[in-house]
Amino acid sequence: MSYAEILVALGDDEPAFRRAAFAGALAGQLGAGLRGVMSRWPRTPQIEPSATIGMVGELLAEARTCCSLDLAAAETRFRDSVGARVGRVSFTGGIGSMTEAVLRNGRRADLIVIGPAVPSDDEHDRCDARAVLSLGGRPVMVVPSDCAAPAVPRRIAVAWRDCRPARRVLREALPLLRRAEQVSVIAMDEVLSVTPDSSVADVVDFLHGHGVPARATDRTGSSLLCEGLLRSIERDADLLVAPAYCSNQLVSSELVRQTTQMLTRCRIPCLLAN
Numbered sequence: 001m002s003y004a005e006i007l008v009a010l011g012d013d014e015p016a017f018r019r020a021a022f023a024g025a026l027a028g029q030l031g032a033g034l035r036g037v038m039s040r041w042p043r044t045p046q047i048e049p050s051a052t053i054g055m056v057g058e059l060l061a062e063a064r065t066c067c068s069l070d071l072a073a074a075e076t077r078f079r080d081s082v083g084a085r086v087g088r089v090s091f092t093g094g095i096g097s098m099t100e101a102v103l104r105n106g107r108r109a110d111l112i113v114i115g116p117a118v119p120s121d122d123e124h125d126r127c128d129a130r131a132v133l134s135l136g137g138r139p140v141m142v143v144p145s146d147c148a149a150p151a152v153p154r155r156i157a158v159a160w161r162d163c164r165p166a167r168r169v170l171r172e173a174l175p176l177l178r179r180a181e182q183v184s185v186i187a188m189d190e191v192l193s194v195t196p197d198s199s200v201a202d203v204v205d206f207l208h209g210h211g212v213p214a215r216a217t218d219r220t221g222s223s224l225l226c227e228g229l230l231r232s233i234e235r236d237a238d239l240l241v242a243p244a245y246c247s248n249q250l251v252s253s254e255l256v257r258q259t260t261q262m263l264t265r266c267r268i269p270c271l272l273a274n
Contacts, residue, residue, distance in 0.1 A: 001174050003032040007109035009127040010038040012070065013117055015145035017081045022143055022269075023113045024082035024089075033088030035109065035241040039101035042067040059246075067095055070261045089253075099128040106136045117263040129263050133244055139172035140244075142263055149268050152183045153238035158214075159258075161188040164197040165243030169273035170203065173241045174210055175262035183207060183214040184237070186229075188258075190201050200215060201228055206256040214223070234267045244272040 008023035010016050020036060027034040042064045043052045071093035082089055093106050104113050117129035133140045156177060160166055170177075177183055185207075200216050207214035233240055244259040262270040 001171070002021075003027075003030050003175050005033040005035060006030075006111045006113060007037055007102065007106055009114040009115065009132075010036050010074060011098075011115070011126070012038075012074060014128060017077055017114055018145070018147070019113060019143045020078050020081040020146060022151050024115075028085035028087075029152045029179075032055045032086075032110070033090070034082060034086045034159060035105060036075070036089075037092045037093075037101050037105045038074050038078075038091075039094045039096050039098045040070065041097075062142070064095065096238045098126060099131050102127050102132055105135055106132070106138050109138060111141060112136055112138050113143060114229065115119060116142055116144055116266075117260075122164070132273060133259070133274065134265070138139055139271055142270045143265070144269070144274065146267075147269060149238040152176065152179055153269070155237045156180045156183045156239045156241060157233045157237035158183060158185045158203070159188050159233075159240065159242040160185050160203055161202055161243065163243060164247070165274045169241055169243050169271060170206070172235050172273050173271050176239065177207065177212045177214075177241075178210065181213065183212050184217040185214055186217050186233070192237040230261065230266065238268060240266060240268055240270045242270060242272055244274040 006023055006027045008020050010020060024034055026032075040073070046258075073095060075091040078091055079089060092101070094101055102112065102114070114127055114132055114133060115130050129140070129142065153176060157175075158170065158173075158177075185200055185203050204214045204216050242258065242262055244262070259272065262272055
């Protein structure tokens with residue numbers, strides 16, 4: 001298993017282009033193509049009450065033109081951020097919802113790279129991390145705004161609980177897990193587990209079968225909301241692999257809280273799937 005194409009959600013701020021550089025380095029080392037996606041709505045023009053229909057049309061056309069110019073500038077900066085590290089680089093820009101653009105283009109990607117879920121003054125131009133995670137059908141890597149971790153992680157922490165999302169994200173992470181120097185499997189509270197005693201040992205055996213240098217760790221926790229455990233993971237790992245909620249699991253408040261923590265507060269990249 002490998003990644004053929006990685007999608008990175010862009011924006012017009014500095015963290016977005018740092019994220020693009022991170023995704024470019026990741027794609028380059030994995031031999032994958034990279035697609036940058038950005039979509040935005042034209043800014044609503046100021047229209048005087050006395051404006052005629054013709055004047056309104058001209059203002060709207062001007063707003064769309066400005067939007068197209070912004071997208072063209074973003075593409076140039078995206079390609080500059082990636083440089084020559086990636087053999088196949090493409091950009092998809094458009095007018096409309098950023099979240100819908102990422103979901104639509106995510107159909108052709110193996111991995112979606114986004115920024116953290118943070119409050120925004122402009123809900124229309126930002127990518128809704130929760131929507132992409134729950135509706136995208138692809139593994140999602142959340143990259144912090146000030147990320148300093150290597151694009152291909154050397155030390156990976158796996159937050160394991162015996163549930164479907166955990167099994168899926170483990171398989172989706174194999175291209176990265178195989179390249180790691182150290183993989184630590186951390187047993188979380190087995191809220192959804194039917195075989196808690198043997199599940200971690202089975203996971204380690206599964207990873208060994210795929211050539212991953214995995215080991216079980218003696219660190220445990222009831223939830224990734226435990227501040228001490230999360231900070232310990234961040235000190236020791238370059239990437240956290242964890243399960244996320246999906247629509248039919250919203251009754252599990254523990255898993256919902258864990259996902260929210262990963263989307264908003266983690267200081268290292270997180271690979272999530274549901």
